[in-house]
Structures are given as C-alpha cells and as structure tokens.
Amino acid sequence: MRLKNKSAFVTAAGQGMGRAAVEAFLREGARVYATDVDPDKLSGLGEAECFALDVLDSQQIATAHERTGNVDILFNCAGHVPVGSILECSLEDWDFAFDLNVRSMFRIIQTYLPGMIAAGG
Numbered sequence: 001m002r003l004k005n006k007s008a009f010v011t012a013a014g015q016g017m018g019r020a021a022v023e024a025f026l027r028e029g030a031r032v033y034a035t036d037v038d039p040d041k042l043s044g045l046g047e048a049e050c051f052a053l054d055v056l057d058s059q060q061i062a063t064a065h066e067r068t069g070n071v072d073i074l075f076n077c078a079g080h081v082p083v084g085s086i087l088e089c090s091l092e093d094w095d096f097a098f099d100l101n102v103r104s105m106f107r108i109i110q111t112y113l114p115g116m117i118a119a120g121g
Helices: 016-027 058-068 091-118
Strands: 007-010 031-036 049-052 073-075
Touching (some): 058 091
Parallel strands (some): 031 049
C-alpha cells in the first residue's frame, strides 16, 4: 500500500490508460477521484469516487476542485488524436485536439498545483 493516505485525481478514467491508472492507484491504497466526460464509463471502479467532468470546461474543473480539495497525484489522461495525416486534418480538428490535449491539462494543473506545492509536493 505505497499510496496509503494519498489522493489521486484521474481524467478520462472510463477506459484505457485512465481506467488502468485508477485500478493501480486503488490497489496501492490511494483515495481516487475518477472522472470522465461520459460518467456511464466509470461503473465498476470499486472504491473510486466517480463523477462526470468535461475537461474542456473551466467551470467544471473549478467545481471538481471544490469537490475533491487538494490532491497528491494528478493523472491527466484525456486526449484526442485526429484520424489521418496532417493534410487531412481540418483546422477545427486541430483546435479540438489542442484544446483537449494541451489546454485542458494546463487548466487542471493550474487549478491543482498550488495545493500540491503548499503540501510540499
């Protein structure tokens, strides 16, 4: 139980790497906040506290922080890769990918990092 008395916040926890991270953090004793834009995908995650979160929405991120308080671990897993080559990628596809892959992580880190630093993390 290497993560006993630690808390983890995971985005895109409904499947893939996000879900695997939640399961690993739980096995190691962490309190886990598992989020996904589709809350139906969060079923079966045991002791994790699960709730919907659209990481593209700054207000939802702020509300999530109010709900969870400070955490010890951030696992930003939400992401999107447009299908096809760069020649087939529209500006709208690129903007969406950048917003999800970069801006959302910036917003989450900016929200949670001050508490992590204050706690000595």
